[in-house]
Amino acid sequence: SLTLKRGQRGRGEIVLEAFGKPAHSSSPEVGLNAVKQLLPVLARIERDFEPETHPVLGEGIPELTDIISSPYPGASVLPELCRVTYDRRLLVNETEESVLAPLEKIIGEEQSANADLDARVRFAEAEETCYTGTKIGARRFAPGWLFPEDHWFVKAAAEGLKDAGIHAPISHYAFCTNGSYYAGKAGIPTIGFGGSQESLAHVIDEYIEIEQLEKACRGYIGIISSVLEA
Incomplete structure (x- = not known):
């Protein structure tokens, strides 16, 4: 949208699990249904969870994104495992411990x-294999970040866009980006800028207008020139 982004909410992928005891569904009393065990916990989260609020970034909301039981398909078998995933939007200075608490x-x-009730909560973990065969693993915890409008890097980027003839209001991302590592973890001055609308991300027939693309290219050149002179 050709706006200059100075921050964003982060993202944590939280896994909530309950463990039961398998049994034939004709005799549920001899087992323990993991899904039914977890339902009251989910109801409590929906009813009682009060998200923290940041004056710029908004609320640190949790949103349930999937529920998986095992075994699946459960052909006449009580599930011995129920796993639920929450997408939790993270605010500045939140930690893994404070989010799970x-x-x-x-x-x-x-x-x-x-x-x-045998239940536990944790952050999901991911593992990727590099082209060398080396495996890299990490917890899915991407911190939120925000730089002040008068930060030298933000000011230099804004000046570069102005010099390029682009009116770019200073704002922040609604979604999570790789800035969570650069700014949120490594502390590297970070901004975001690009063409098109955030609402078009991850939708069918995502597109960008040619005019927006051309303006964004001019903006990148302006930002680079201004930052190098700062």
Whole structure:
């Protein structure tokens, strides 16, 4: 949208698991249905979770994105595992511990009321294989970040866009980007700039207008020139 981004909410992929005991579905009383065990916890999260709020970035909301039971398909078998994934938007200065703490509290309270509840919460982990064959793993925790409008890098980028003839309001991303590492973890001054609309990302028939693309290219040149002179 040709706006200059100075920050964003981050993203944490949270996995909530409950463990049961398999049994034939004709005799559920001899087993423990992991899905049913987890349902009260999910209801508590929907009802009681109060997201933190940042004056610029907004709320650190959790959104349930999938529920998986095992075995699947469960042909006349009580599920022994229920795994739920939440996409949690992260604010500036939130830590892995502070993000998990409210969920751990809810699980603990539910376990006090149900001795059979065996549940735990953690961040998902990812592993990728490099072209050399080396494997790299990490938890899916991408911090939020935000630089002040008067930060030298933000000001230099804004000046470069102005010199390129582009009116670029200073704003922030609604979604998560690789800036979570550069700015959120490594502390490297970071901005974002590009053409088209954020609302078009990850949709069918995503596109960018040629005029927006051409303006963005001029903007990149302007930003680079201005930053190198700063």
